Amino acid sequence: MEIDLVEVKKHLTGIVAVFLFYLLQSSVFRGLALHGTVPNLLLILVCSYGYLRGERSAMWTGFFCGLLLDIFTMDVLGMYALIFVYVGFLAGQTHSRFETLEFRIPLAAVLIGESLVCLAEYLFFYLLYGELDFPAYLKSHMLPELVATLLLAIPVYPFLLWLEERFVKVDPDERKKQEAWNVADLAEADRNSGNDL
Amino acid sequence: MSPIVRKKEEKKKIPPKYLLLIFTLLCALLMFLSYTQDLPFEIASDAAGTVITPFQQGITRIGGAIVAFIEEQHSIEELKAENARLQEEIDELSRENAQLMQDHYELTNLRELYELDSSYADYEKTGAKIIAAGEGNRFNSFIIDKGKDDGIEKDMNVIAGSGLVGIVAEVGKNWSRVNAIISDGFHVSAAVLHTQDHLIVSGDMELMRQGMIRFSQLSDKDRKVRIGDKVVTSDISDRYLPGILIGYIAGIDTDPNQLMRSGKITPVVDFEHLTDVLVITQKKEVLE
Numbered sequence: 001m002e003i004d005l006v007e008v009k010k011h012l013t014g015i016v017a018v019f020l021f022y023l024l025q026s027s028v029f030r031g032l033a034l035h036g037t038v039p040n041l042l043l044i045l046v047c048s049y050g051y052l053r054g055e056r057s058a059m060w061t062g063f064f065c066g067l068l069l070d071i072f073t074m075d076v077l078g079m080y081a082l083i084f085v086y087v088g089f090l091a092g093q094t095h096s097r098f099e100t101l102e103f104r105i106p107l108a109a110v111l112i113g114e115s116l117v118c119l120a121e122y123l124f125f126y127l128l129y130g131e132l133d134f135p136a137y138l139k140s141h142m143l144p145e146l147v148a149t150l151l152l153a154i155p156v157y158p159f160l161l162w163l164e165e166r167f168v169k170v171d172p173d174e175r176k177k178q179e180a181w182n183v184a185d186l187a188e189a190d191r192n193s194g195n196d197l
Numbered sequence: 198m199s200p201i202v203r204k205k206e207e208k209k210k211i212p213p214k215y216l217l218l219i220f221t222l223l224c225a226l227l228m229f230l231s232y233t234q235d236l237p238f239e240i241a242s243d244a245a246g247t248v249i250t251p252f253q254q255g256i257t258r259i260g261g262a263i264v265a266f267i268e269e270q271h272s273i274e275e276l277k278a279e280n281a282r283l284q285e286e287i288d289e290l291s292r293e294n295a296q297l298m299q300d301h302y303e304l305t306n307l308r309e310l311y312e313l314d315s316s317y318a319d320y321e322k323t324g325a326k327i328i329a330a331g332e333g334n335r336f337n338s339f340i341i342d343k344g345k346d347d348g349i350e351k352d353m354n355v356i357a358g359s360g361l362v363g364i365v366a367e368v369g370k371n372w373s374r375v376n377a378i379i380s381d382g383f384h385v386s387a388a389v390l391h392t393q394d395h396l397i398v399s400g401d402m403e404l405m406r407q408g409m410i411r412f413s414q415l416s417d418k419d420r421k422v423r424i425g426d427k428v429v430t431s432d433i434s435d436r437y438l439p440g441i442l443i444g445y446i447a448g449i450d451t452d453p454n455q456l457m458r459s460g461k462i463t464p465v466v467d468f469e470h471l472t473d474v475l476v477i478t479q480k481k482e483v484l485e
Contacts, residue, residue, distance in 0.1 A: 069244050
């Protein structure tokens with residue numbers, strides 16, 4: 001079996017990105033935290049990959065991001081992993097549904113994904129402990145985190161896009177065209193190869 | 198022919214919906230297993246910890262160095278101005294010092310009075326650096342750079358400066374996770390030093406932002422407890438060593454039943470700027 005260089009690079013960047021983003025979020029951004037709010041960097045990664053690479057890739061990324069968070073912050077493993085896998089799956093829907101590259105789509109995915117994560121956090125960590133005051137949670141935790149994550153997504157998503165295009169060397173637009181390969185394209189490809197011969 | 202080869206490749210991959218189902222089941226299984234039995238996952242935690250922790254240590258150190266460098270550049274000018282101001286302060290402080298020495302003498306006497314001379318200054322402690330904080334904005338747990346190898350065990354008390362920070366919740370090979378007392382749903386059995394009245398200190402979502410913690414169930418029949426009174430961990434706590442300072446009472450309300458009182462406590466530990474902590478390597482049950 002031949003090794004697909006693009007696949008290798010894809011996995012490599014994925015692993016390094018998860019690793020690096022977790023480190024950044026847990027150490028560096030903690031120090032830069034504005035008003036005690038830390039942006040959810042890993043979520044931006046999952047949502048961006050959902051849009052750039054599709055749901056399968058995003059789910060894997062989400063699973064490992066979530067697992068890292070679980071190991072280092074939770075008593076029970078698998079909670080964040082589950083949330084992030086679902087966010088990855090939802091974000092991945094944008095990959096096949098939207099044909100063109102558009103900056104606003106991953107941002108919307110980040111917005112929706114972050115809201116879901118916050119709601120899940122509220123459900124698991126506050127509601128179950130009898131903390132019923134949702135408006136207080138919304139004001140003190142959810143809104144600041146949403147804004148911070150969205151603001152950070154504005155520089156981080158283009159960086160990931162640039163990595164995909166320049167390092168992994170797949171033009172996401174091109175990829176999409178390949179996946180939507182139709183009979184006419186195949187016929188044309190055959191004709192071309194015939195001409196070469 | 199290329200189309201056939203292509204189709205085969207696509208067939209090898211699991212459809213996303215099934216992958217989602219597999220992940221869901223896997224996570225549910227993980228949750229179930231890690232909830233019911235602890236053992237097998239320590240290996241995974243240790244592996245992740247061994248890989249991640251050195252990087253976190255590095256980043257924290259580099260970050261600290263950068264901040265220190267920037268501050269140094271900034272501060273040369275400020276230092277000169279500050280120097281002059283400090284000289285004045287020294288004069289003032291030496292006057293104050295005399296006053297404090299007197300207070301110290303008084304404190305020693307009072308300690309003896311309260312039989313607190315076995316205070317936590319005598320406990321065996323080991324220093325640790327905070328290298329990472331827990332997820333997102335619930336600053337309820339953080340990772341320190343000492344673990345099993347340094348003799349840290351679960352349920353050891355963690356202090357910083359002179360006050361209680363929290364308790365070790367999970368121990369890895371070279372890291373451990375500390376749960377902070379300000380976190381939501383966290384309870385510590387405590388007592389007011391001055392009257393030895395018992396109360397429950399618990400973290401609160403809203404007060405956490407203001408850096409405060411809540412207390413409740415203070416049975417203070419004679420209304421002797423005042424704002425500013427010291428709150429320490431109590432003798433009846435099953436996990437905390439007695440006599441560790443938690444904070445000062447910042448506000449008192451009487452509960453509707455007129456029997457108990459509750460309110461706010463300002464912790465002595467500055468949780469926003471915590472970088473180093475001390476882990477007390479003595480555990481409560483050992484003392485008994």
